[in-house]
Amino acid sequence: MLTLQSVSRHFGGLQVLQDVSFEVPTGGIFGLIGPNGAGKTTVVNLVTGLLPPSSGDILFNGASLVGRPPHQITAGGIARTFQNIRVFKEMTLLENVIVGMHGRLPYGPAGWLLRLPSYRAAERAARDRARELLSWMKLDHKADDIADNLSYGEQRKLELARALATEPRLLLLDEPVAGMNGAEKTELMAEIRNIQARGYTIFMIEHDMRFVMGLCDQIAVLNFGRIIAQGGPDAVRTDPQVIEAYLGRDDEEMPA
Incomplete structure (x- = not known):
């Protein structure tokens, strides 16, 4: 449904993204993970038209999103939530x-x-x-x-309901469980699965590794603006570059 083709973005001399390529399959839950400053939110801002790529292309159902303003992208079937609650x-x-x-x-x-x-x-x-x-x-x-x-977790779920009100085909979630406790995370995981079951495609960026590994079908790992690994949860959690760059070298710290 969503394809990034060799997307780069720089701010002056600062290269934030370098030749980023991945595909979000229709009907799945796709996760983009990486350390702080890896460029994850920049990717979401490029997809939603808040920023233009410096080079490369972004395709939604085969049509380029580059140059389209945010309201056209929303009308075309892409909705997002934000890391900071905006109700x-x-x-x-x-x-x-x-x-x-x-x-x-x-x-x-x-x-x-x-x-x-x-x-x-x-x-x-x-x-x-x-x-x-x-x-x-x-x-x-x-x-x-x-x-x-509302409680903090309920406000997060209200944001999801409002995003769904735009009738999207692709739902972008920017760190949906940031600030949540364990019970709230478990509830939201169930709600996201229910949304997927209703026919929506979901693309999320998130820091909580257990949440991502337990929910996403496919994961891409971003580090210093480059994709260093892609695949299912099992492949990503055992990738040596991911262990070193994101999860640390101690295998005991890997999520179950």
């Missing part, structure tokens, strides 16, 4: 999710101003869909609560 804390959960839908609601300014039947029907459909997405995250019973009242 509208003074809005309800339902309102937060509906915000993610407004680019796809089938009415214009006149329909909104005049409260035309098409507007009212679209708003009803949006609210129903928002409640459905909240139910996927087991948050529907709090749909009318203010988002600021």
